[in-house]
Amino acid sequence: MTKLHMILDGEIFDLTEMFRLRIVKFERQSPQIINNYITNSGSDGGEDAGSTFDKFNYSITCKFTTDDSIDYHLKVNELFSFIYQRKSYSIHIEREPGKMFEVHPVPIDVSRIAEGLADIVLVFEVFNGFGRSFTTTLTPLTFESDIWQFAQGLELADYEYTHNSNRFNIFNASDSQIDPRVNDLEIIIKGQSEGEINIHNRTNGDRFIYYPALRMIDTLTLNKGARINGMKCGRDTNFGVIRLEEGINEFEIFNASMLEVSFDFPFIYK
Template identity: 35%
Template sequence: EEEFFLVSEATPKKRWRVELSASFTPDRIGSFGDFTLTFQSASTYCESVGTTLDAFTFDANKWQIGEGLTDDIPSYKHKTKAFRIFNAGAVRLDPRYMPLKITYKGESSKLSIKNRTTGDLWTFSGNSTAKEAIQISGVTAKKGNVSIFGQTNFGLITLEPGWNEFELSGSIGDFEIAFDFRFHYYA
């Protein structure tokens, strides 16, 4: 009844969202049973097991060769107003359909986040203190646990495959912005 993720032995660091496509009845052989399960996926994409906030090391056991990663290990946490985010996936990441969480921690007034690569712009007309966090998760926006969606421009941030150039304005003092997502690939 519910979807879940499967990992194949052939690509152990990629996972597919699947659901059981047919019922099954085990053939009983003594105290054991034999049965076959058939799964289907509504998605044309598989995704990385790891997220961008996991360590990019072999010890993390979340990455494999062939996932679009380069020798240059990208950073997904930044403390500057201009930065780059790398999408190692093969498809455009759209937060309406694929999880993307952006967290801004720090003081701000009329915060805006612009992906110069895609032209996407997200703005918040309010303020935040140095101890507050603003979270953009999919299409929702919160400051702490309170929705601020009505104080935004209702914009979305998408990520093209490869490098995406970002520009931040409205930050005051020290801050940190983090991008948390999985890479998506054609199955």
């Protein structure tokens, strides 16, 4: 039986078992693209200003079974109480083991067909416009682990996300660019530098520079900002951002030795 999981505050709940739901079908809307243009008075058409992705709906049709009429009303109320949260959570369908979607619920359709039986269509709004892998790149990329799947952009190659050299590749299996200002991406750097450690993504030209010396006991972390040993250090940098393009990203690190560099991020999918 296909299972529906809800991930809330790091805890996984099996909704199919908790509420005796049998999934009949599940489907999602196509990516909801918003095309942006700049228009000028007196000019034909518009100038391309790029595209963004809007929220979309994910719906799951279920058979809902209870023992009798009294139990039916109790369980319906329990289901409502559980899925209607004020904060977001993620849903995960067992048929897509490697993907989950951060959502808010929207009003659902309940059609009672007998004393203890109903058809329920659960509808969730994927408000950030994309799904993400069930785990991150620091979990081994093996299909035997049951948390990765085919059709996730993975290739049969031995990609590593922790490196000890100054030149290496990082593979982004997403079908979108990873930008730490809007997506989860944490780069952790340890090593030794007399100053101006320079991290360069040769694929897209992004460059980050940390100007002070780096000691072997220091940890430099890049995500939405920069931290040294847990303390903000943006003023000691060039305020650069390291993004990851789809596919292989070629990296080179200058002015540093005895490196240990790790890239921790989930893949994202339209």
